Amino acid sequence: MKLPDPTDSDSKPHDNLYYLADEAAMLDFGNNFSSQLQAGLVINLIGNLGAGKTTLVRGILHGLGYQGTVKSPTYNLVEIYKISRLYLYHFDFYRFNDYQEWEDAGFREYFNSASICFVEWPEKAGNLLPVADLQFSIKILETGRNIHIQANTDAGKQCLNNWRYQKKT
Numbered sequence: 007m008k009l010p011d012p013t014d015s016d017s018k019p020h021d022n023l024y025y026l027a028d029e030a031a032m033l034d035f036g037n038n039f040s041s042q043l044q045a046g047l048v049i050n051l052i053g054n055l056g057a058g059k060t061t062l063v064r065g066i067l068h069g070l071g072y073q074g075t076v077k078s079p080t081y082n083l084v085e086i087y088k089i090s091r092l093y094l095y096h097f098d099f100y101r102f103n104d105y106q107e108w109e110d111a112g113f114r115e116y117f118n119s120a121s122i123c124f125v126e127w128p129e130k131a132g133n134l135l136p137v138a139d140l141q142f143s144i145k146i147l148e149t150g151r152n153i154h155i156q157a158n159t160d161a162g163k164q165c166l167n168n169w170r171y172q173k174k175t
C-alpha cells in the first residue's frame with residue numbers, strides 16, 4: 007500500500023487517511039476535527055497501546071474549549087467533562103476482562119443524545135456497546151502515525167461532510 011506523502015497532510019485524501027508526524031500534529035488534528043462534533047455521537051478509537059488515542063481526545067477537548075488536564079482514563083475507566091451544556095465521556099475499557107463488565111458498570115446510560123462518548127478499546131466491551139458513529143483507527147509507523155476515519159452512520163457521515171483538515175502552519 008502506498009503511504010500518504012507526509013508533506014501533504016493537509017490535503018484531503020478521499021479515503022479519509024491522514025499522516026500525523028508527531029504528537030503536536032495529533033493534537034492539532036483533534037483540535038481541528040472538534041468543530042465537526044455534535045451531541046449524541048459515539049466515537050470509537052482503535053489502535054495498539056501507545057497509538058495516540060488519548061492524545062487525539064486531548065486535542066479534541068482542547069478544540070472544544072476545555073482548558074484543563076485530559077488524563078488517560080485507563081484506571082478510572084471513564085473521565086467526564088462538561089463543556090457548556092455538553093457532557094463528554096472518555097472511556098478506556100482496556101482493563102475489562104469480559105463483556106459483561108461494561109453492563110455491570112452502568113455505562114449504558116452515558117450513551118445518550120446529550121453526550122459525546124469517546125471509547126478507547128471498545129473491543130473489550132464487545133457488541134454490548136452502541137454502534138459507533140465514527141471510528142478512528144490509528145496505526146503506529148516508524149515515525150508518526152497514520153489515522154483513518156470511518157463513518158458508520160448518517161450522523162457520522164455528516165461529521166465528515168465538508169470537513170477538510172487544514173494543518174496548522
Ligand SMILES: Nc1ncnc2c1ncn2[C@@H]1O[C@H](COP(=O)(O)OP(=O)(O)OP(=O)(O)O)[C@@H](O)[C@H]1O
Nearest residue numbers: 026027028029032055056057058059060061150151
Ligand atoms: N502522531 C504521533 N506521532 C508520534 N507520536 C505520537 C503521535 N500521537 C501521539 N503520539 C505519542 O504516543 C504516545 C502514546 O499516546 P497515547 O497515550 O495518546 O496513546 P493511547 O493510544 O491512548 O495508548 P493506550 O492504549 O495505552 O491508552 C505519547 O507519547 C504521544 O506523545
Ligand SMILES: [Mg+2]
Nearest residue numbers: 059060078126
Ligand atoms: Mg489511552
